[in-house]
Amino acid sequence: MARQLLLRLRTLILVSLALCAFGDGPAAAADAAFTQFVNSLWPEAKEQGVSRATFETETRGLEPDYKLPDLLLPGRPATGAPAQAEFVQVPADYIKEASIARLAAHGAGLIQQYRPALAEIERRFGVPGPIVLAIWGRETDFGRYALPYDALRVLATQAYVGRRKDQYRTEFVMALKMLSDGVVSRRDLRASWGGAVGLTQFLPSEYYKHGVDLDGDGKVDLWRSVPDALGSAAQQLANKGWQGGLRWAYEVKPPADVDCTVGVPEVKKPIGEWLRAGFALARGQRLGAAELQQPASLLQPEGIYGPAFLTTANYFVIKEYNFSDLYVLFVGHLADRMTSPSPFATPWSASQQLRTRDVEAMQKGLTRLALYKDKLDGKAGMQTRAALGAFQKTAGLKVDCWPSGAVLQAINAAR
Known part of the structure; x- marks a missing residue:
C-alpha cells in the first residue's frame, strides 16, 4: 500500500511539472515530464512480466498525443470525449436501415463462411453466432475499418x-x-x-481476461484470426453473464396509456405479466411458457415515440460491451437481420436530439429537483428519460420521456 501511494505521489509530481510547462515553458519540457512519467511505470510493468528490453525499446522516443479527446490539459479548455454517435444521434440516424441491410447481407455470408467456428462458439459459450458477428460488424465493419492510432501512444497519453x-x-x-x-x-x-484494439475492439486487459484460442494454433490472435476474435467476444459476454437460449430483447407495441417512467432496468417483470398489462409482441409472435416467465425491463429509446422493447438479462450483458442503448439495439437488430429480413415493426420517429451540454443541463436540473440520481454525463439514457418523465408528471406536461428544448426550459424554470 505504501509503495502504491509513493508511486501515485511521484506521478502527481510529474504531472504537476507538465502543467507548469504547458503554461509558460516549451512543449519539450512537457514532453520531458511525460517521458519521466512513462519511465516511472517500469516497476508496474516488471511486475506484470514485461521484459526490460521490451520496455526500453517500446517506450524510447514515445511522445504524447495531445490532440486526443478526453484529456485534461492545463491552460486549455477541457476536452470531452468525442461526440459518440451512440449518444448524440437519434435512433433513425444511428440504426440506419441502409447500414443494417448492408451489414446483414455481409453477415449472412459470414455465417456460412465461419459456420464451424460459430457452432463451436455457441456450444462452448451459449452465445449465438450472429451476435458476435454483429459486434464485429459494428466495431470494425467486419475488419474493413482501419484503426487510426498507435495504441501505445494513445494509452500512455490517456494514462498521463x-x-x-x-x-x-x-x-x-x-x-x-x-x-x-x-x-x-x-x-x-x-x-x-x-x-481498444483488434477486430472486436478489446482493451489490452480484456485480452488477458477473455482471450480465446478458438482456431487451436496455440495463440490468441484478435487481429488476423476471425475465430479467435469472435470466440474472445463470446467469452467476454459469457464471463459477464450471458445466458444461453435467451433472446436479447423482444419488440412490443405498448398500450396507449403506457407509463414511460417505468422504463428503467430496476423495474423487471416476467414477460407474460407485461403482455397481460396490454403490451403486444410485434408481428403476433408467440412465446413458450419458459420465455413468458423470463424477467424483462421496458425500453423506449425515443420515449413514447418509435419502437419499444422488453429487454432481457442478455440485453444488459451486451450493454457492458458498450454502455449505450443504441449500440445494443444496433448489435441485436443486426444479429436478427442476418437470419430474418424483417425491420423493426414500428418505425423510428423523426425526433430531434438535444446537444450533449443541454442533456447535461437537464440532468443537473432534475438532480436539483431530486428526480435524478445518476451520472451527469449528457447522455439521455434510461434513467434520464425516466426522470424527465417524472418531472413532466409533476409539472402537468405531456408525459413522453423524451428530452426536448421545451422540457429543458420548463426544468430550468422550476423551483
Whole structure:
C-alpha cells in the first residue's frame, strides 16, 4: 500500500511539472515530464512480466498525443470525449436501415463462411453466432475499418493526462505486456482513440481476461484470426453473464396509456405479466411458457415515440460491451437481420436530439429537483428519460420521456 501511494505521489509530481510547462515553458519540457512519467511505470510493468528490453525499446522516443479527446490539459479548455454517435444521434440516424441491410447481407455470408467456428462458439459459450458477428460488424465493419492510432501512444497519453488515468495506466502496462509476450507486433497494435484494439475492439486487459484460442494454433490472435476474435467476444459476454437460449430483447407495441417512467432496468417483470398489462409482441409472435416467465425491463429509446422493447438479462450483458442503448439495439437488430429480413415493426420517429451540454443541463436540473440520481454525463439514457418523465408528471406536461428544448426550459424554470 505504501509503495502504491509513493508511486501515485511521484506521478502527481510529474504531472504537476507538465502543467507548469504547458503554461509558460516549451512543449519539450512537457514532453520531458511525460517521458519521466512513462519511465516511472517500469516497476508496474516488471511486475506484470514485461521484459526490460521490451520496455526500453517500446517506450524510447514515445511522445504524447495531445490532440486526443478526453484529456485534461492545463491552460486549455477541457476536452470531452468525442461526440459518440451512440449518444448524440437519434435512433433513425444511428440504426440506419441502409447500414443494417448492408451489414446483414455481409453477415449472412459470414455465417456460412465461419459456420464451424460459430457452432463451436455457441456450444462452448451459449452465445449465438450472429451476435458476435454483429459486434464485429459494428466495431470494425467486419475488419474493413482501419484503426487510426498507435495504441501505445494513445494509452500512455490517456494514462498521463486523461480523465481516467488509473484505468489507462493499467491498460498501458498491459499493452506493453502484449508486446513483451509476443502477442502482437507494435506495427499491428493499432487502436481507436480510447485504446481498444483488434477486430472486436478489446482493451489490452480484456485480452488477458477473455482471450480465446478458438482456431487451436496455440495463440490468441484478435487481429488476423476471425475465430479467435469472435470466440474472445463470446467469452467476454459469457464471463459477464450471458445466458444461453435467451433472446436479447423482444419488440412490443405498448398500450396507449403506457407509463414511460417505468422504463428503467430496476423495474423487471416476467414477460407474460407485461403482455397481460396490454403490451403486444410485434408481428403476433408467440412465446413458450419458459420465455413468458423470463424477467424483462421496458425500453423506449425515443420515449413514447418509435419502437419499444422488453429487454432481457442478455440485453444488459451486451450493454457492458458498450454502455449505450443504441449500440445494443444496433448489435441485436443486426444479429436478427442476418437470419430474418424483417425491420423493426414500428418505425423510428423523426425526433430531434438535444446537444450533449443541454442533456447535461437537464440532468443537473432534475438532480436539483431530486428526480435524478445518476451520472451527469449528457447522455439521455434510461434513467434520464425516466426522470424527465417524472418531472413532466409533476409539472402537468405531456408525459413522453423524451428530452426536448421545451422540457429543458420548463426544468430550468422550476423551483
